[in-house]
Amino acid sequence: MKRWLYNPVLASSLKTRMRGWRTAAAVTAYLGVMLFIAYIFFKISFENEIMHSLSVSANHSVGLRVYMLLAVLQFVLVLLVTPAQTAGVISSEREMQTLDLLLCTKMSPLSIIIGKLLSSLAFILLLVISSIPLFSLVFLFGGIAPEDVAMLFLFYIITAFAVGSIGVFYSALFKRTVVSTVVSYVTIFFLGIVSVVLGVYMMAVHYSQVPRPNDYYVPFILYINPAVGLSDLLSRQAGVTATGVSVGIWGLIFGVSSGLGVQQGWFQKLPLWVGNCAVMSVIAALLICASAWIIRPYKRLRRKS
Amino acid sequence: MLVIRDLVKKYGNFIAVDHLNMEVERGQIFGFIGPNGAGKTTTMRIIATLLAPTSGQVLVDGIDVFKDPIKARGKIGYMPDFFGVYDNLKVMEYLDFYGSAYGIEYRQRRKIAQDLLELVDLSDKRDAYVDTLSRGMKQRLCLARCLMHNPDLLILDEPASGMDPRARAEIKGILKELKRMGKTILISSHILPEIAEICDSVGIIDRGKLVIQGSVEHIMQRMTGRTAVRIKVLRDVDRAVSLLKEQPMVTSVIEEDQELEVICRGSDEDLWQLLRILVNNDVPVISFRKMEGNLEQIFMEVTSDEEVAL
Numbered sequence: 200m201k202r203w204l205y206n207p208v209l210a211s212s213l214k215t216r217m218r219g220w221r222t223a224a225a226v227t228a229y230l231g232v233m234l235f236i237a238y239i240f241f242k243i244s245f246e247n248e249i250m251h252s253l254s255v256s257a258n259h260s261v262g263l264r265v266y267m268l269l270a271v272l273q274f275v276l277v278l279l280v281t282p283a284q285t286a287g288v289i290s291s292e293r294e295m296q297t298l299d300l301l302l303c304t305k306m307s308p309l310s311i312i313i314g315k316l317l318s319s320l321a322f323i324l325l326l327v328i329s330s331i332p333l334f335s336l337v338f339l340f341g342g343i344a345p346e347d348v349a350m351l352f353l354f355y356i357i358t359a360f361a362v363g364s365i366g367v368f369y370s371a372l373f374k375r376t377v378v379s380t381v382v383s384y385v386t387i388f389f390l391g392i393v394s395v396v397l398g399v400y401m402m403a404v405h406y407s408q409v410p411r412p413n414d415y416y417v418p419f420i421l422y423i424n425p426a427v428g429l430s431d432l433l434s435r436q437a438g439v440t441a442t443g444v445s446v447g448i449w450g451l452i453f454g455v456s457s458g459l460g461v462q463q464g465w466f467q468k469l470p471l472w473v474g475n476c477a478v479m480s481v482i483a484a485l486l487i488c489a490s491a492w493i494i495r496p497y498k499r500l501r502r503k504s
Numbered sequence: 505m506l507v508i509r510d511l512v513k514k515y516g517n518f519i520a521v522d523h524l525n526m527e528v529e530r531g532q533i534f535g536f537i538g539p540n541g542a543g544k545t546t547t548m549r550i551i552a553t554l555l556a557p558t559s560g561q562v563l564v565d566g567i568d569v570f571k572d573p574i575k576a577r578g579k580i581g582y583m584p585d586f587f588g589v590y591d592n593l594k595v596m597e598y599l600d601f602y603g604s605a606y607g608i609e610y611r612q613r614r615k616i617a618q619d620l621l622e623l624v625d626l627s628d629k630r631d632a633y634v635d636t637l638s639r640g641m642k643q644r645l646c647l648a649r650c651l652m653h654n655p656d657l658l659i660l661d662e663p664a665s666g667m668d669p670r671a672r673a674e675i676k677g678i679l680k681e682l683k684r685m686g687k688t689i690l691i692s693s694h695i696l697p698e699i700a701e702i703c704d705s706v707g708i709i710d711r712g713k714l715v716i717q718g719s720v721e722h723i724m725q726r727m728t729g730r731t732a733v734r735i736k737v738l739r740d741v742d743r744a745v746s747l748l749k750e751q752p753m754v755t756s757v758i759e760e761d762q763e764l765e766v767i768c769r770g771s772d773e774d775l776w777q778l779l780r781i782l783v784n785n786d787v788p789v790i791s792f793r794k795m796e797g798n799l800e801q802i803f804m805e806v807t808s809d810e811e812v813a814l
Contacts, residue, residue, distance in 0.1 A: 207604035215592045296588045304605035
């Protein structure tokens with residue numbers, strides 16, 4: 200492997216994580232939960248249809264509903280699992296007293312942080328990829344194109360990257376894993392709930408000042424909420440596929456604007472979920488750099504000099 | 505090999521390292537001795553590029569560790585006073601991991617790891633999980649770890665602490681072998697006799713200051729003329745201590761339960777006078793034993809009385 204691509208922390212974690220039964224058990228439990236909820240949904244859907252129309256029709260609307268359910272379910276699981284995976288990566292090194300040993304090697308603090316983040320994300324990626332067969336159930340009913348699933352999974356990966364970088368940042372900032380884990384979840388809560396409340400309030404204020412708005416106003420705070428990005432992505436996919444129009448990935452990103460809204464300026468012209476991904480990626484990159492700065496031994500010296 | 509110039513480390517108002525100056529020559533084993541909290545670990549962490557000093561300079565083989573820490577790290581092998589092992593790694597994987605962190609190629613580091621496991625007598629444990637090793641084995645593994653990149657200078661922070669005599673002897677044997685291989689070793693301990701026999705020279709640090717530095721023989725020579733006496737009293741320890749401290753020949757008194765360790769100048773005649781003073785003042789002395797001069801006494805004296813003239 201090319202030297203600049205090789206990260207010892209990542210390589211070592213990948214090797215040891217797959218050892219033993221725990222990872223296999225975690226993947227099984229994860230898929231089990233998703234499968235169980237999908238099964239309950241199917242059961243209730245079919246029982247409702249039988250009660251109301253005395254027949255069962257496996258049409259694309261069922262597929263779409265199952266897809267939405269699985270997409271939201273997986274999204275929630277990614278949000279719940281990622282902080283647990285990442286919020287201890289640096290603090291646990293401190294607790295095990297191995298961080299100093301790493302820092303006095305030739306690895307830079309940035310490569311240590313990236314290695315730790317990627318090794319945690321590799322596990323999330325494994326969970327997400329292992330759920331692909333579950334998503335393929337949707338193709339039985341139609342209504343969802345493989346590109347839609349690919350785009351959804353891309354969104355998951357970016358979300359996991361962003362949420363993971365929050366966990367890593369707190370892990371570098373706080374000495375104890377318990378503290379960093381709790382603060383990570385509180386931050387995720389803020390991103391998920393409080394940002395929506397604030398966003399809706401800002402929208403309400405905006406529209407109360409403009410009686411007949413001819414644009415859609417999306418407050419910036421909503422761009423930091425991955426749930427808003429997901430809802431935009433899913434609504435676009437549902438809207439597009441409902442009319443039977445098959446558009447490619449580029450068409451969805453740049454061509455269609457059926458989601459939450461469009462505003463002036465190049466950034467706002469992008470679909471909201473793309474803007475959401477961009478903002479989350481920038482925040483993640485900043486948090487990774489900040490984490491590397493926090494753990495570097497000579498920060499005080501450089502600041503003084 | 506190692507030059508420390510006017511090193512200062514402050515934490516707020518607390519001075520952990522106070523204008524420290526010292527030199528260690530290539531191929532030497534230097535004993536860095538001091539009581540707990542004296543500044544040994546702080547100094548070692550600064551040399552290992554893990555801590556920024558408030559001021560001063562540290563040169564390792566001519567490289568300023570603050571100006572070029574990455575290059576300096578290639579020259580330094582640091583072993584902290586804790587094990588720092590990943591419990592989910594096997595012994596060989598553990599060494600391989602740190603080898604890769606130092607940028608050593610795969611095949612090369614496998615070979616180095618095998619050689620080092622032989623050196624520290626852990627070849628038969630290469631496929632064992634690190635957490636199944638005994639304390640002594642873990643310590644030897646940590647020593648092997650800090651040798652992975654073939655450093656010239658080894659910084660070993662209390663490598664023998666908490667180990668049984670057999671494990672200590674094994675570590676000493678390895679250190680002697682490393683010296684033979686030309687490594688420079690800076691080794692710390694809060695117990696001087698523990699490492700004195702393998703050290704070419706020692707430096708005693710107390711409250712951040714290097715109190716005395718030189719070869720063991722040199723320090724012993726400077727300390728001649730002083731005697732340690734262990735006195736046991738039945739009761740009235742406080743009165744005995746105050747009486748002893750009043751005597752001009754006494755340089756320090758250390759109290760341990762009912763026993764007193766007294767360092768004093770002078771001949772056997774003076775010791776008799778000391779005993780007579782205690783007895784005449786009705787101090788119930790039940791044991792009065794002159795101790796042979798050793799490094800422990802020197803250490804005790806140097807670190808308990810900063811004002812003592814050396």
